[in-house]
Amino acid sequence: MQEALQENIRNILKGDQEAFSTIVKYYQQQAFALTFRILGDEEEAKDAVQEGFIKIWQHIESYKPANKFSSWMYRIMANCAIDRVRKIRRRNEVAMEAFSEKISKNYLGDPDVAMDNKEMARIIRILAGNLPEKQQLVFILRDIQCMESAEVQVILGLSETNVKSNLHHARKSIREKIDRIVLFERSQ
């Protein structure tokens, strides 16, 4: 695959759109999963992916074959998603009461529950929507995307200590939020 990817990149550098289309088709799902989890909105996530791939086309010459293409792509996608988060800034606190019952009922003790994009977006927004930017990204990349700390450092340009610290604070805030949900449910 790596050989085919490098071949495709060489062709893209020559202006081959077909080769680029192949790369977009191959990586779009991974890119969408990341932007969706950052943005919590399907349409915005698709736009971010589109914007990200256009940036990749425009700056493909700056990609160094020694590095992982997926890390480079994730970095661009994450940046596009972050820019959109900053622009839309509609991540207002969601009233816990509106979701708590459903969250507990649906997920407590059942991690295998199926979720559609809409439901996922709601849960992501409840959990990570109000977190500071870096904490939100580190939490999503480490805990939801299950990326290695080293890869998160590369994608976000943060030090290991920063990643650890942001992850700690993010987990703490999310736990407090879940705590409030459980408390609310008990009071019902």
Added chain:
Amino acid sequence: MKNRQDDDTDDLLGSIVTALRKNEPRLKDSEEIPDKVIQSIQHMRQQKSPDGITRSSRIRYLTYAQRLLTAASVCLLILYGAEEFIVVKKLNTLEQQTAAVRIDPTNTIFRRLVKSGITVTTLKQRFPNRLKLLAAQEHLFQNQTVESLKNLLP
């Protein structure tokens, strides 16, 4: 010590995070993004077509002209400032020199010499001897006219 609330929180958090990991967001239409991306790229390429280049180069020339004019304006302003400075400095020097001139018979002679167009240098050249120079001044003082002095000059 952990209580039931903490256990429930941990269970719920664990379940939600696991569910989010297992359920990856899926693209409903796998052709939509590649098509849009390729369309955007083609659109960008069209903008870089000869017509686009002509248009953008025209804009570039206009920008260059604008920058050139701005630079010229700045240069002219600097030149104007420098000239003003020199003129003011010269005027100040002249004013100081004029103020320093004493009003006595000798200087009346000097003024007459200036008015007549005979420079001090010419006078000194023509009367290199100090005594002769003093005599010329005396002559001028007594005759009250520069015309007669002019006659003395070769």
